Structure formats: C-alpha cells, structure tokens
Amino acid sequence: MRLYNNVATYRCAWCQALLRLNGGQWVVAAPYSPVSERRWAACMHKAADNGLKHAFDGDATLCELPEEEVEVYRHLWRPGRSSCDACARAAAVIDGRWPPAQRA
Incomplete structure (x- = not known):
C-alpha cells in the first residue's frame, strides 16, 4: 500500500488493478x-x-x-x-x- 496525494492506494499483484481506499472500502481507482x-x-x-x-x-x-x-x-x-x-x-x-x- 502506498500514499498518493494523501490517499491510500494499492496495486493488486494478480490483476494489476489500482485501488484506492474510499470510506473504508477499496474501490478501483483507474478504469x-x-x-x-x-x-x-x-x-x-x-x-x-x-x-x-x-x-x-x-x-x-x-x-x-x-x-x-x-x-x-x-x-x-x-x-x-x-x-x-x-x-x-x-x-x-x-x-x-x-x-x-x-x-x-
């Protein structure tokens, strides 16, 4: 997990989806x-x-x-x-x- 613009982000190692933490839930950050x-x-x-x-x-x-x-x-x-x-x-x-x- 990394901070990007003070937002927690995570890149899934399996599918390479970029996710961000939003209201306690991980959501896809890039389509x-x-x-x-x-x-x-x-x-x-x-x-x-x-x-x-x-x-x-x-x-x-x-x-x-x-x-x-x-x-x-x-x-x-x-x-x-x-x-x-x-x-x-x-x-x-x-x-x-x-x-x-x-x-x-």
Whole structure:
C-alpha cells in the first residue's frame, strides 16, 4: 500500500488493478483499459542493444526487470514487433484476470 496525494492506494499483484481506499472500502481507482490501449509505460533495458521495448509498471517491468536496469520513456508501451515477448505474454495474462463486469 502506498500514499498518493494523501490517499491510500494499492496495486493488486494478480490483476494489476489500482485501488484506492474510499470510506473504508477499496474501490478501483483507474478504469480498465485493454492491452491494446496502452496501459503501461514503455522502457528499454539499459545494457541490452536489441531495441526491445518492455512494459514498465511502477517498480519493474512485466518480465521482472528491476527499475534500476531500465530507462523509462514518456510514451506508453504497446505489444508488437519491437516489444518483449515475455512482457506481451504477461500483459495478456493480466488482461485476462480482469472480471468481465469490470471491463466496461
């Protein structure tokens, strides 16, 4: 749990939903967005020279590269030809974990 603008927030490790504490109950703080609509920041591994973009989620990539090993960009990540396969697979798994009722 972290404080963001003096509000308790929590990111679910299983589905990556961002929740905030509201009146003693956890509520979804950010609406669902499909992988194709770019949910994560783009980044690249500092030591690799392969041009692969990874999906960054706050303190690590979806393929578990720590923040210290990547350079995070201001644009958002999108799966495709130049994206990390492990990040794309993890994004698909995370996307599938969102309940259909929460996808509106």
